[in-house]
Amino acid sequence: MADLAQVHAEESRAAVRRTFLRELRPPRRLTISEWADEHRWLSKKESAQPGPWRTSRTPYLREIMDSLSPFDPAEIVAAMKGAQLGFSEVGNNWLGYIIDHEPGPMLYVLPTIELAQRASKTRIASMIASTPPVAAKVREPRSRDSSNTIMMKEFDDGVLMITGANSAAGLSQASVRFLFDDEVDRYPADVDGEGDPLELSLGRTRAFERNRKVYLAGTPTVKGVSNIERWYELGDKRVYEVPCPHCGCFQPITWSRIIWDRECRHCGHAAPGAAFDDPEKPGDKGHRRCPSCQEGNPFDEGGGHLPETARMRCSECSAEIPERAKEQMLPAGVWRATAKPKDRRVRSYHLNALYSPLGLYSWRSAVADYLKALVEGAASLKVWTNQTLGETWEERGEEIKHTVLYSRRIQYPTVGGKPAGALLVPRDAVLITFGADVHKDRIEVGFDGWTVDEQCYALAYSVLYGDVEQNDPWEQLDVELARTFLHESGAQLAVAGGCIDAGFKTTQVMEFVKARQARRFWAVMGKDGPGRPLVSAPSAKRTGRNRRPVPLFTVGVDQVKAMLYSRLRLTDPAAPGYCHFPISPDFDEEYFAQLVAESVVTRYAKGRPYLAWVKKRPRNEALDCRVYSTAAITLLGQAALRAAARRLRSKPGPEGEPEPRPARRRRRNWATDWRR
Secondary structure, three states, X not given: OHHHHHXXXXXXXXXXXXXXXXXXXXXXXXXXXXHHHHHOEEOOOOOOOOEEOOHHHOHHHHHHHHHOOOOOOOOEEEEEEOOOOOHXXXXXXXXXXXXXXXXXXXXXXXXXXHHHHHHXXXXXXXXXXXXXXXXXXXXXXXXXXXXXXXXXXXXXXXXXXXXXXXXXXXXXXXXXXXXXXXXXXXOOOOOOOOOOHHHHHHHOOHHHXXXXXXXXXXXXXXXXXXXXXXXXXXXXXXXXXXXXXXXXXXXXXXXXHEEEEEEOOOOOOEEEHHHHEEOOEXXXXXXXXXXXXXXXXXXXXXXXXXXXXXXXXXXXXXXXXXXXXXXXXXXXXXXXXXXXXXXXXXXXXXXXXXXXXXXXXXXXXXXXXXXXXXXXXXXXXXXXXXXXXXXXXOOOHHHOOHHHHHHXXXXXXXXXXXXXXXXXXXXXXXXXXXXXXXXXXXXXXXXXXXXXXXXEEEEEEEEEXXXXXXXXXXXXXXXXXXXXXXXXXXXXXXXOEEEEEOOOOHHHHHHHHHOOHHXXXXXXXXXXXXXXXXXXXXXXXXXXXXXXXXXXXXEEHHHHHHHHHHHHOOOOOOOOOOEEXXXXXXXXXXXXXXXXXXXXXXXEEOOEEEEEEEEOXXXXXXXXXXXXXHHHHHHHHHHHHHHHHHHHXXXXXXXXXXXXXXXXXXXXXXXOHHHO
């Protein structure tokens, strides 16, 4: 018995020694990608491909995640990227790793409080619930305890605070060691008068400069004012290079290396687009020949593209690489620094959507979206550049000369076909809007006709003089807006709707609009600044004795002007959005000088750059009227344009009456068969 007791005592001492030595052992050196591969599970709520997380699926994310590991020397990791590439999931993996493996205070910032609440209820809540080691350490929410709420999650030895960049209070919380700023280009330039929210959030990490980690991610916007571009330029500007399956040369996947075929409309021959160019005049659209049948102009302008043939051309051996080769190229890729960092604390990355794994965003879709954006104009091309290429867009509004627009005036059809006859609304235009600009001594109003693809035909421009405090100019405006325009088809077109600027004389505009809301006359207020929609939801302004609300719409003038200037730069009269102007006294050289009276410049507020539209000359009323007329067509929408086109297609018959519609067949079913 004594021997047995001695054996048990020895086993107990050995167990104590093992426990003691295990506690002295340093923690496992686990990277974030390794942790995610072991523990992360993507639910259907947060991923199009639910199941266990596999870094091998998106191998370009491995180094970025591991850069956020506590033992990596990088202090600030900045990622400028295209849309839907998994960079937000990098932040979620990092968050789970912190809770489970490296607890400490963390701040997660999104552009707005609303987005922050949504992310907390969906992505973060789903990540916690589907990851057992994380769920075990996050405290359960209790009605009498605020330790686990939508905007704050407490866990062992740490806390996660979630806020929006539009909340100064949320950015002034306690010091944090870990900071995740997501979609930083959507942050406001100034929050509650306290400055740049990105700089405010970075200020929360000053107490942890020795061991802090900061992750900045975002899709870029406009060159010169993009937050993420600024931080990318401060770092070493890493790009992801993949090997050519033919020659093994490493190179990034860039848009310049993506090619696709075009099809000859004469013989059906398909070849890369460049093959159709005349060797003597390469790139000249007027001198293209099919290499098979030698016919000139082998495809209609804008047509003949075959996006499904998209492939990549190697920069070294010129071999053509199909997209399916990404399955072997991406895992073999490496990140390479392309610049010496301006700030040694920053490690920066750039990745475009052409790297998306097979089954997600394809090269075919990228080409199709690019061709669509080319047709729709600069506004769509800007979105494509930002979200697909992950690159900034450079505004070029200042390059338009008014003399060029003046020389582009054309002769509209006229009554009787005589040059001196009254102008007719061209056949393509189906709907008319107006924009009115109010001043102390006058009201200026412009009328525009719109096609279904939003080509714009300027129709008339009037200046109504009089004191706007009195009734005289408003009575003139009422008469002017009641006019009809004779269409080339013979129909009479009334004004379908329009916007009146309420920024100067709000009360008078509200009174005028109040009685004419049924005619789709809207009061609008122009607001500058990046990120505003073309037209925002209205606020109800009450006016008059009956205090009836009158909607007041906000027009994002910077965005409308950028879209208008991109349309003015179009040179193809058949392109969607093209602007037509008639040879008419209403549209003299002064009108065009006012139309392009502003340009884009870079300004600085509290050390942060932003784009601003500034006047190059004192008068810009023609521009304001076109901006408000464009806002009106935005409010009316495509449905109104299509409905107007259907009405005009019903041409007048011989007696001047519309042709009768064919009898509508009554649909029969079990409920109506008894009527036979």
